[in-house]
Amino acid sequence: MSKITIPLGPQHPALKEPENFMLVLEGEQIENATINLGYNHRGMEKAAEERTFIQNMYLLERVCGICSHSHTTCYVTNVEEAAKAEVPERALAIRVLVGELERVHSHLLWLGVAAYEIGFETLFMYTWRDREQVLDCLELLSGNRVHYSINTIGGVRRDITPEQKNEVLKRINFLEERTKYYIKVATEEPTVRARAANVGKLPYEVALERGAVGPTARASGVKRDVRKDAPYLLYDKLDFNLITHDSCDVFGRVVVRALELMESYKLIKQVLNYLPEGPLTVKVPPRIAPAEVVNLYEAPRGEDIHYLKTNGTDKPERLKVRAPTLANLQSVTYMLEGGWLADVPLVIAAIDPCMSCTDRAMVYDRKTDKTQVYDWEDLRRLGIEAYKRKGVDFSKF
Amino acid sequence: MKTIDKLILWSRLKSPWILHFNSGACNGCDIEIVDALTPKYDIERFGIVLKSTPRHADVLVVSGPVTLQQVPRLKRIYEQMPEPKFVLAIGACGCSGGVFNGCYSVVPGGLDQVLPVSAYIPGCPVRPEAIIDGVVKLLSSLEN
Numbered sequence: 167m168s169k170i171t172i173p174l175g176p177q178h179p180a181l182k183e184p185e186n187f188m189l190v191l192e193g194e195q196i197e198n199a200t201i202n203l204g205y206n207h208r209g210m211e212k213a214a215e216e217r218t219f220i221q222n223m224y225l226l227e228r229v230c231g232i233c234s235h236s237h238t239t240c241y242v243t244n245v246e247e248a249a250k251a252e253v254p255e256r257a258l259a260i261r262v263l264v265g266e267l268e269r270v271h272s273h274l275l276w277l278g279v280a281a282y283e284i285g286f287e288t289l290f291m292y293t294w295r296d297r298e299q300v301l302d303c304l305e306l307l308s309g310n311r312v313h314y315s316i317n318t319i320g321g322v323r324r325d326i327t328p329e330q331k332n333e334v335l336k337r338i339n340f341l342e343e344r345t346k347y348y349i350k351v352a353t354e355e356p357t358v359r360a361r362a363a364n365v366g367k368l369p370y371e372v373a374l375e376r377g378a379v380g381p382t383a384r385a386s387g388v389k390r391d392v393r394k395d396a397p398y399l400l401y402d403k404l405d406f407n408l409i410t411h412d413s414c415d416v417f418g419r420v421v422v423r424a425l426e427l428m429e430s431y432k433l434i435k436q437v438l439n440y441l442p443e444g445p446l447t448v449k450v451p452p453r454i455a456p457a458e459v460v461n462l463y464e465a466p467r468g469e470d471i472h473y474l475k476t477n478g479t480d481k482p483e484r485l486k487v488r489a490p491t492l493a494n495l496q497s498v499t500y501m502l503e504g505g506w507l508a509d510v511p512l513v514i515a516a517i518d519p520c521m522s523c524t525d526r527a528m529v530y531d532r533k534t535d536k537t538q539v540y541d542w543e544d545l546r547r548l549g550i551e552a553y554k555r556k557g558v559d560f561s562k563f
Numbered sequence: 564m565k566t567i568d569k570l571i572l573w574s575r576l577k578s579p580w581i582l583h584f585n586s587g588a589c590n591g592c593d594i595e596i597v598d599a600l601t602p603k604y605d606i607e608r609f610g611i612v613l614k615s616t617p618r619h620a621d622v623l624v625v626s627g628p629v630t631l632q633q634v635p636r637l638k639r640i641y642e643q644m645p646e647p648k649f650v651l652a653i654g655a656c657g658c659s660g661g662v663f664n665g666c667y668s669v670v671p672g673g674l675d676q677v678l679p680v681s682a683y684i685p686g687c688p689v690r691p692e693a694i695i696d697g698v699v700k701l702l703s704s705l706e707n
């Protein structure tokens with residue numbers, strides 16, 4: 167039989183990932199998966215070489231709209247290290263605060279997206295509604311909801327007043343209550359378990375071998391967190407737990423993220439009560455002597471690596487960003503192989519891929535020798551329906 | 564205007580179906596678009612429904628600069644939409660290329676270099692309020 171390719175829209179409603187997955191099927195089961203990347207390539211590293219250090223801060227913030235603070239913090243730390251500047255402690259505390267608020271917003275967002283992919287839309291709406299509280303906090307502190315631009319080279323741009331502190335604490339307390347409820351839903355609800363347990367398995371050894379990072383690795387029992395392994399900012403002074411789970415599946419990834427939310431609330435409260443007095447910035451000269459620096463940062467999705475080479479001018483000679491999703495994609499192919507077509511959306515969403523757009527999966531059926539292109543929405547529907555036939559149904563809620 | 568045309572116009576205005584396409588955005592605009600659909604902003608109260616196929620959509624909502632890889636895809640999606648169709652350029656990137664203007668793998672200028680744009684919604688990222696405002700303005704301009 168000749169091959170048929172049906173291209174369906176390369177866009178989908180619940181945001182994300184510009185990858186293309188090529189899946190080889192044996193009936194309903196996936197035999198082989200390959201990933202194609204590059205739909206979102208904009209050439210930022212090259213662009214960074216033509217901009218000054220200050221301009222680059224705003225450019226690199228836009229590597230990703232969800233973990234923008236992670237990228238700028240990693241970048242400014244590099245610049246400060248190359249310039250040998252001592253950043254005041256109050257600035258570091260504010261960076262930690264915004265960083266943790268960002269983690270909260272990102273994990274809540276992920277929880278919602280995962281719920282949407284399994285067809286549990288009520289939970290999606292709940293988490294996104296509560297997420298507004300964090301966005302309000304960020305807006306209060308920085309003036310913007312998504313790209314906070316709180317960092318500047320040598321410190322931070324805005325201070326925190328006592329009123330702001332109280333307002334943030336109030337909202338965090340509310341979120342803590344809500345998160346307890348989500349943890350209960352995620353861990354006790356049999357329908358969620360039926361969809362997530364034993365799906366997208368990634369054993370400990372494979373996670374190590376494929377270099378998984380962040381919550382994806384931690385859900386496979388790998389104790390890996392830059393905040394603990396190589397503390398930056400103020401993390402060595404703060405008290406928090408490294409959350410791991412040993413179920414090695416999507417369920418574990420849900421639990422790890424939900425429990426990490428609680429840790430983040432703890433960190434936010436600690437930082438707000440700690441806030442040392444002092445200046446917000448130190449002066450850093452615009453031209454920076456030749457140096458080479460690398461820095462790590464635990465972004466919501468895992469370890470983010472920035473490399474910077476300076477050459478004595480006010481522009482970088484070379485800048486390299488390794489975002490956490492790239493590290494995790496190697497594990498996705500493993501998780502998909504041997505799994506069911508119905509689980510594809512959830513497994514891909516479970517690493518919380520952070521890029522945008524063109525995702526579609528090409529399905530190749532060995533038996534009939536047919537190629538078909540599914541778009542995300544079709545796959546999602548297929549997954550929900552396949553599970554409905556097995557008796558897992560969210561429409562009763 | 565015949566009654567049937569009036570009816571079609573009425574239903575078009577009361578329930579525009581939108582299609583979201585990310586042509587290389589940083590995700591900032593995308594999460595704000597999804598945000599506009601969730602309970603706090605709830606854009607669905609204007610009858611706006613997010614669709615997943617271009618063949619059902621009236622309005623194409625494009626966020627981000629257009630990367631070279633996405634140009635043919637974007638054009639194809641636009642061609643698949645039924646007439647009359649409208650395009651919304653979301654964010655500084657969609658309007659002018661934003662911070663990415665000049666990058667080697669991005670179309671110089673904004674979205675209007677690739678598709679005819681009906682409305683521009685600026686902001687980096689756009690606020691959900693701005694998206695609602697833009698959509699409402701587009702709809703009221705159709706009324707006349």
Ligand code: SF4
Binds near residue numbers: 591657
């Ligand atoms: S306008 Fe800003 S937030 Fe929107 S895609 Fe462009 S850089 Fe990202």
